[in-house]
Amino acid sequence: MHFPGMPAPLARVVEMLSSLPGVGPKTAMRMGLNLLTRPAGDAAALAQALECLHEQVGFCPVCGCFSEQGHCHFCDDPSRDAATLCVVEQPVDVLMMERGHGYRGSYHVLLGRLSPVDGVGPEQLRLASLDQRMKQGINEIILATSATVDGEATAHYLANRYQHAGVSVSRISRGVPEGGELEYLDEHTLSRALDQRVSWQHHA
Structure with missing residues (x-):
């Protein structure tokens, strides 16, 4: 869903969020706006957590958990x-x-x-x-x-x-x-x- 006049950085966030299971364009828009209105530190903490996700979490070679x-x-x-x-x-x-x-x-x-x-x-x-x-x-x-x-x-x-x-x-x-x-x-x-x-x- 395209929102005319939306800044490109926000549009990118909305696009990425809407690619998640169960998250539609409108929900992604609300989430993106919520992140934008929060303190910058909250968004930075979220970005860091996401970056660490792939770096630190894997699967057990024995059971697969x-x-x-x-x-x-x-x-x-x-x-x-x-x-x-x-x-x-x-x-x-x-x-x-x-x-x-x-x-x-x-x-x-x-x-x-x-x-x-x-x-x-x-x-x-x-x-x-x-x-x-x-x-x-x-x-x-x-x-x-x-x-x-x-x-x-x-x-x-x-x-x-x-x-x-x-x-x-x-x-x-x-x-x-x-x-x-x-x-x-x-x-x-x-x-x-x-x-x-x-x-x-x-x-x-």
Whole structure:
């Protein structure tokens, strides 16, 4: 959306903000104007935080979750159950699962989900590293992909891939609504879904 008479620097900020998910041109305009009316130090602090984001935050080479350097603190925590592995789609899903304070196992982040329409197949997911981890004494794999069509397809694929690996395969329960994304659920729903997980055979 073009706003006649808008200064070029402000237009650039509005353009960048409107490229973010869920932010339309009008919302981006309000955000840009808000930044402009704040003290210059606030805008500088925001710019510095954004600059540090890519410099200081990466992904854990073991589980794929957010990490500031090396392994994430979940993988480095010796009190967590390394034999139980919860598989999620994105790093933000790990953060949401942790809000429930009920799960003390390990995680594996796929960095996506199967979606043939979008050209996402098994080779685009972090399955090679998951295969390696499955050989390291895993007793149970919990499939915590989203309750969407693609999330369910991913869970089915993983269950078929690992159900003969000598491990228990379970799926988080229907506390997660159909079509629901983990990042939008409250911690109580997620905690209940984990506690009431069912075996994959029963789920299917």
